[in-house]
Amino acid sequence: MDPIIAATHADPYPYYATLRAEGGLTFHPGLKFWVASSARAVCAALAHAECRVRPAQEPVPKAIAEGIAGNVFGQLMRMNDGERQRCPRSAIEPALGLIDQDEVYARVSARLISTDADGLYKAMFRGPVCVVAALLGFSPAQSRAISDLTAGFAACLSPLSNDSQLAAAHLAAEQLRGYFIELLAESAGDSALLARIRQHFNGDEETMIANLIGLCSQTFEATAGLIGNALVALRHNPQLRAHPVDALLSEVQRFDPSVQNTRRFVAESCEIDGMRIEAGDVILVLLASANRDPALNENPDVFLPERKNRRSFSFGSGRHQCPGQALAMGIAGATLRQILDHGVELDRLSWHYRPSLNGRIPLFSTLAV
Template sequence: MDPIIAATHADPYPYYAELRAAGGFTFHPGLKLWVASSARAVCAVLAHADCRVRPLQEPVPKAIASGMAGKVFGQLMRMNDGERQRCPRSAIEPSLELIDEAQVRALVAARLITVDADGLYKAMFRGPVCVVAALLGFTPAQGRVVSKLTADFVACLSPLSNDLQLSAAHAAAEQLRGYFIELLAEADSALLAAIKQRFEGDEDTLIANLIGLCSQTYEASAGLIGNALVALRRQPELRGASREALLAEVQRFDPPVQNTRRFVAEACEIDGVRVEAGDGILVLLASASRDPALNEQPDAFLLERSNRRSFSFGSGRHQCPGQVLAMEIAGATVREILDRGVNLERLVWHYRPSLNGRIPMFSFGGD
């Protein structure tokens, strides 16, 4: 096991505990990365001005730098620091906070969810993007296309993607850009109007970050929904709990995003350790959320947890701006899946190949 493989391991949490016990901020010679595993170290890294989201010498991964996916990537607020991060965030974050919960629930309920493996897959991955697309002003038919294109685009965010997937990601980015150009010219949804009113950058940056809103929804929501179903499968007594309480603990106990990375721009000290310019840091968000220094009884799944604290959606200047929306979509989707009568007892799963995500892929035993 290593800190990257751990993300898709059946149970990485004992290994994370070993890393915390070894110091919380240590160098992994095999990965050639610093590893922050304790809550204190993770806090320190995420708050430090010299820990950037991308290496200074490679703001866009070389594998995609020459195509449209790379152009979009380079403008995403989550992949930038400074003004290129603050400008789109200051427009999108407050707008997302105004979304009506009842509207989200209605959009989720309007989708057809079938009680088979394909139905679960679409509910986890495609459904949440369709909801966001509808909130932005796309028609249901357009939302389905945007959801499919988003599935192709997210391949550019993974180092595991092959050349064929990257080519599809470039094509998807081109098509998504076209859809959003038309949307900005024609649609007048409350969400899009609020974002446009606050946004002060150019249209290309706005479009890139609207694509980014869909791409972040795609994997984060899928993981939240899937890991909630895993919790319900393992602990049937949770099935009577409110979806809000269930999802709040799932995102701490077994989060969809297990780690993120930071790159040191200038030599500095992190948690008492000197790091050099150019060093990479693997930030184990999932480990920090299980740190007993952050949460009492961290390895217990407790619906009624006082002062629940988590790094699942990041922290500080790069904390996910869509956390509330993601939780609402995931909670409403889990409720719909259960109401449709999916047989959780028959669920079996493996984790989607990933370097940082923990997203179960379901099938049904006996199929």
């Protein structure tokens, strides 16, 4: 076991506890980076001014730097610090906070959901992006196309993608850009969400388009993992169905988050959680481990949907905290309700985790009768 493999292990949480016991911030000699595993160390790494989201010498991954997917990547607020992060966030975050959750529920409810393996995949991965696209003003047909293209574009965000997947990601990015250019040209058809973003966005149109694509891509895997891990929790303990869906999901995102870790790149030598970290060092920030730190949550290894004073790093912390948390939780909650209402047979579900270096996203299959 190592901190990377742990993300898709059947049960990484005892291993995370071992890491916390060894110290909140330790150097892994095999992987050659620092590992922040305690709540204190994770909070310190996420808050420190010298901890950046990308290495200074490689703001865009080399594998995609020469294509349109790289152009989009380089403008994403989540992949930048300073003004290139603050400018788009200052327009997008407030707009996301004003989304009507009843509208989210209505758009999820309008989708056809089946509870076989294919239906669960579409509900987890395709449905949430369709909802976001619809909220931005796309038609149902366009929203389905945006969802399909987002799945292709997301490949550029993973170091595990092969050359053919990266080529497809460049093509998907080009097509997504075309859809958003047309949407922005049709000002009369603005959605409330898009109108608010446009009103407060001070950057150029290309930056806006890149971050609208980024909104879709962030929805793609993280929301799928939230829905999927809730189904895993219900499969392990069907009695959890007695609890409200919102309470169940709130504990799922803490107990078994879809984003297990993130990385920070140290720009200048500094001290973090009592350790001297040198410029150029990398810190693997174990969000999922911090969530299970007894210093953060009492009885952290017990699944409590009605947990009081729940604290979690699953959506990040500080200046890069996910601006779409409420939207993700709303889409996931509405989708989970639909799946359960359609009578999913939990005891017939088996799963494995999607290959990833940081995500914990189950892919389901249905056991034969």
